[in-house]
Amino acid sequence: MDFQIRKVRSPQGAKKLSAERAAYFQLMQLGVNNEDACRIVGVNPKTGRRWRNGRRPSGRNKAASPVRPVAPPSASSSTRYLREEERIHIADRLREKASVRAIAAELGRSPSTVSREIRRNRTNGTRGLWHYRPYAAQARADARRPRPKPGKIGQNPELRDFVQAGLDQRWSPEQICQALRMTFPDRPEMHVVHETVYQALYVQGRGELRREVARALRSGRTRRKPQRQANCRQPRFKDPMVMISDRPAEAEDRAVPGHWEGDLIIGKDGASAIGTLVERATRYVMLLHLPDGRSAEDVRDALVTTVQTLPGHLVRSLTWDQGSEMAAHQGFTIATDVPVYFCDPASPWQRGSNENTNGLLRQYFPKGTDLSAHTPEHLDAVAAELNGRPRKTLGWETPAERLHKLLTA
Secondary structure: OOOOOOOOOOOOOOOHEEEEHHEEEEHOOOOOOOOHHHHHOOOOOOHHHHHHEEEOOOOOOOEEEOOOOOOOOOHHOOOOOOOOHHHHHHHHHHHHOOHHHHHHHHHHOOOHHHHHHHHHHHHEEEOOOEEHHHHHHHHHHHOOOOOOOOHHEEEEOHHHHHHHHHHHHOOOOHHHHHHHHHHHOOHHHHOOOOHHHHHHOOOOOOOOHHHHHHHOOOOOOOOOOOOOOHHOOOOOOOOOOEHHHHHOOHHHHHOOOOOEEEEEEEOOOOEEEEEEEEEEEEEEEEEEEEOOOOHHHHHHHHHHHOOOOOHHOOOOOOEEOOHHOEEEEEEHHHHHHOOOEOOOOOOOOHHHHHHHHHHHHOOOOOOOOOOHHHHHHOOOOOOOOHOOOOOOHHHOOHHHHHHHHHHOO
16 A cells, blocks of 8 residues: 655644544555554554544543444354353453463363464553453454455555566466565565465455466466365276275284285385285285386286285285275276275275385385386295294284195185
């Protein structure tokens, strides 16, 4: 904004400080706090609070009503938001020097909820002192609640033009926001975070920026793509997955052999890989040779070849994570009649035996090395060495001994 503090501060009759008052409320709508807004327009912070909160009649001064809108009572009664009586309780307990965690436990709220409430709605004084006044805090919360809110970029033409120019130069929103802080260090009304720029581009109906500048974004998307909403996710594979929650109970307690866990260990720059299979009951290890890469077809063919070397009663199921290498899981099941169960996202503990085995294999296949250089004979030798180690979880038997017992029984 182009507001300049008047050099001559003499009264101007009935319209004194009218320009300052209008500039003050414009800054407040842009999200500037009371002290910064008063400093910019050149008035005392008490004057700004009086403009915003109203005043009682005194002497020749008439009463003035608060400028901030008040939300309807029904919005304040929702248990989603802190209520006025809860804010009164917070104020009383703060005067008693109670901790934030103690106050939160008494209200049945999260400590972070109480901490944010105090930080957002407290009344800042001089020399870094602050007070928490419950009725003022309730008024601030009610004033922020009405929707929709006007965007900061749309209300400030200078800010909008700066962001527009940055996008035209193919700057990222984060680069634009840092440039704003460096170009206007003493003007908080010109400071935004990059999420504000993204919302101005993507949120429909606001129109702060031209729709064409969305093409300047490096992603090239004209609409925002939700990533974390389960109902908006695209299916992981073309063929539907069967999740680990549907796996038979016999696989969970390791009572019946034949349930395997699988994964890949990746080589340098993701260019090579080795497949690993671990039997849950015996911890028996088998390694898949993948000389041509780790595409879904390569992994499927290697799995089919390896599984067909085992007796049918020792291959009952296969559990894998949701890696793209298992996109052809349906073809593997058709060829071997072995169902594939998939773990939940970011849940490696659901394949604990396989994860532990992958850590042991890194002694033989260090990270950052080319795994395609290992021959099938070398992989078989490594697997035989692991299967010949005594395991505490097997009563100090080796996986090979435990598997041999199952084959001869």
